[in-house]
Amino acid sequence: MFDTLIKFFNFCNAENRHKFYGSIIVGIFNSFFMALRIGAMAVMLQGVIRHVQGEAPFTMDTVWLSLGIMVASLIGATVTKRVMSMWQTEGGYRTCASKRIEIAEHLRYLPMGYFNKNSLGYITSVTTNTMEQLGDVATRVVMMVTQGILDTVLIIVMIAFFDWRIAIVATIGFAIFQFINTLMRMNVRAVSHEKVESDSKVVEKVLEYIQGIAEVKAYNMTGKRSKELNEIIDRNTSANIGMELKCVPLSNLQTFVAKLTGVAIMMFSIHFYLNGSMELANCAVMLVCSFMLFAALELGGSYAALLRAVDISVNRANDILNKPTMDIDGEDIAPANHDIKADTIDFAYDKRKIIDNVTLSIPEKTTTAIVGPSGSGKTTLCHLLSRFWDVNAGSVTLGGRRVQDYSMDSLMKNFSFVFQNVYLFRDTIENNIKFGNPSATHEQVVEAAKKACCHDFIEKLPDGYNTVIGEGGASLSGGERQRISIARAIMKDSPVIILDEATANVDPENERDLMLAIQELTREKTVIMIAHRLKTVRHADQIVVLDKGRIVEQGKHEELVKNGGIYARFIDSRREAVSWKL
Structure with a gap:
């Protein structure tokens, strides 16, 4: 007793x-x-x-x-x-x-x-x-x-x-x-x-x-x-x-x-x-x-x-x-630049290897698109670059310093995320946007919403920015949730943006506004995107093709199309899908 x-x-x-x-x-x-x-x-x-x-x-x-x-x-x-x-x-x-x-x-x-x-x-x-x-x-x-x-x-x-x-x-x-x-x-x-x-x-x-x-x-x-x-x-x-x-x-x-x-x-x-x-x-x-x-x-x-x-x-x-946390007792570091590098990194879930000997360099203020078959490790790679997980071997650096050298809070200040499946809290729309910057004023929230092309539909809601949305944002459409998520990322204003298939489930009516919002979000930023749509990939500074956890192709759109590899087949299949009509 x-x-x-x-x-x-x-x-x-x-x-x-x-x-x-x-x-x-x-x-x-x-x-x-x-x-x-x-x-x-x-x-x-x-x-x-x-x-x-x-x-x-x-x-x-x-x-x-x-x-x-x-x-x-x-x-x-x-x-x-x-x-x-x-x-x-x-x-x-x-x-x-x-x-x-x-x-x-x-x-x-x-x-x-x-x-x-x-x-x-x-x-x-x-x-x-x-x-x-x-x-x-x-x-x-x-x-x-x-x-x-x-x-x-x-x-x-x-x-x-x-x-x-x-x-x-x-x-x-x-x-x-x-x-x-x-x-x-x-x-x-x-x-x-x-x-x-x-x-x-x-x-x-x-x-x-x-x-x-x-x-x-x-x-x-x-x-x-x-x-x-x-x-x-x-x-x-x-x-x-x-x-x-x-x-x-x-x-x-x-x-x-x-x-x-x-x-x-x-x-x-x-x-x-x-x-x-x-x-x-x-x-x-x-x-x-x-x-x-x-x-x-x-x-x-x-x-x-x-x-x-x-x-x-x-x-x-x-x-x-008592569950061991990741090593978060690093330094509060402000990186000199936002170059991201992965050097021969490996990662496995239990005994199943997901990322295998990947080396990748992402210069500051460039756009890198990551494509590949389902299950090839695209999302996992992004999570490793932003230290959602720690690599099993190799190293990931931001601004020339290992991500483990950063305290977790100082590291996360450098990253903003827009995921395919957006989660919004059961709270007002304003507070959901301010999640990226809790001390922001109402005027700053409105400015971010306008940049994310969601101000107009918010104004039409019963209580405007004070409208309480359901848990997970269930009362909003997929495109509306995505744009609020982008407004949240704009509010955080991090130098590195990770887009995980952010436009995958968006209907054509919302796609134009969403693409404008993404352009506003990614201006003068280091961008890492996972995408399946040709228009979001072809203008990237570099395209990385993953297959079974390994980088099998890397380069610009025109180069990869000429190579006739996985990426070229990916482009052909997308063109066929777009041209198919009922």
């Missing part, structure tokens, strides 16, 4: 950890003030019993003393409870928020290959379900267990002031209770991992179902996909019920031991009174303490079984945070 508590506290950052430590210290005072009720009752009971027995008169001084202790207990317990709860709540939710941000920052610097191996559902589950459990449930579990133990220990200490024999009985009951609690947590360990994994699978499957709903409907697979989703949900239900069923028998035994401890305190107290070794007043106080001890044991024990889920949740978050 304590190893889980320590792991949870270490998981929190320093500020929030201190809030939890502070709440535990305040909790000690809270337990003390709660235990003062025993003293208040003892004063009152002793006064009443001595008056009944004729030993001493019952005066108002006794009443005022008992009332004073009770009021001090009430005020102290209320104040400390409020402070303790506020610190726990702030620590929990701020830990959740800071860890989500920390995970997001960490993901920025992971190799792109990580996202190929791990589904969106897993990452989403960790940043939503897992963080929610840690920020809400885990905080309550940890602090309830801690407070329950503190209350129990202080009540036993207070009992010891009245009778050490009863304190021993209470201690034995507490030890047995904790032993059963340990058995329950060990029993839950086997199913808690399954429960957390099942929660993750539900998120993954729901995301997959929603994201692929168009394909599911188009291929009439609604029933099958619904069945798979329902099966995942049913397994999740079974996992949650199974975890509860594992707890119930031992939880009931735990409750029985807590009650039995209270009964034992009563029986021994009455026995000691009857044999004359305990005063009646103390006996009455012990009878009341037996109920208070039961409540304290229940507070700590009822939540302890969930500590294993806390342990797993921390492990899942740490699993992402």
Whole structure:
């Protein structure tokens, strides 16, 4: 149990950890003030019993003393409870928020290959379900267990002031209770991992179902996909019920031991009174303490079984945070020029080689077109040049310095990207454009939109630049999304532009505006483009033809056409496709 508590506290950052430590210290005072009720009752009971027995008169001084202790207990317990709860709540939710941000920052610097191996559902589950459990449930579990133990220990200490024999009985009951609690947590360990994994699978499957709903409907697979989703949900239900069923028998035994401890305190107290070794007043106080001890044991024990889920949740978050990032601790370098060179670079996914011994030089302010069959490594090469991945062998340089020498942020300042599949955030159009420069003014946003040929259609939207678009830009056409993406790149104003088939899925009506936007974006820039359309390739300063990860041809359009190789066949096939009519 304590190893889980320590792991949870270490998981929190320093500020929030201190809030939890502070709440535990305040909790000690809270337990003390709660235990003062025993003293208040003892004063009152002793006064009443001595008056009944004729030993001493019952005066108002006794009443005022008992009332004073009770009021001090009430005020102290209320104040400390409020402070303790506020610190726990702030620590929990701020830990959740800071860890989500920390995970997001960490993901920025992971190799792109990580996202190929791990589904969106897993990452989403960790940043939503897992963080929610840690920020809400885990905080309550940890602090309830801690407070329950503190209350129990202080009540036993207070009992010891009245009778050490009863304190021993209470201690034995507490030890047995904790032993059963340990058995329950060990029993839950086997199913808690399954429960957390099942929660993750539900998120993954729901995301997959929603994201692929168009394909599911188009291929009439609604029933099958619904069945798979329902099966995942049913397994999740079974996992949650199974975890509860594992707890119930031992939880009931735990409750029985807590009650039995209270009964034992009563029986021994009455026995000691009857044999004359305990005063009646103390006996009455012990009878009341037996109920208070039961409540304290229940507070700590009822939540302890969930500590294993806390342990797993921390492990899942740490699993992402402990993934090795790319070496990002380089220098903040401003390159003297923006020449890009790849020197005999290799790269492989697992054991499958994608880029094989590629050497390439891209002078500053020139346009390089990369063409080749599907799967030839075009996108991967662009990712290596911009250090989305690190090469397995060879080197990539920008301005004569290895890209690994740059800090990641200073390197990314030099690159802007326009991808075939544009992702826009669920936010206003203005904020989506300002993603390339968050500090930009509205006037700068409008200027960038005009250059990207998207100002006119934005103005026609219901709220203009303040129109909130759907996640992924679903409420806009493909061409409109592309032009907003270009406006975003114009706003960033990086010296190197990478266009990954930016015009591949654009309809003829939007193509003219899109080409004008690209011309504006790429003016006086170093341009690397992946393209299938002849008009976007033929005027490039150099054309690089990839096949099976190797450069098989390189040169200008006219030279490559004369060579009659892969590029010439590519051009012929495109001409045939353009000339084909229905």
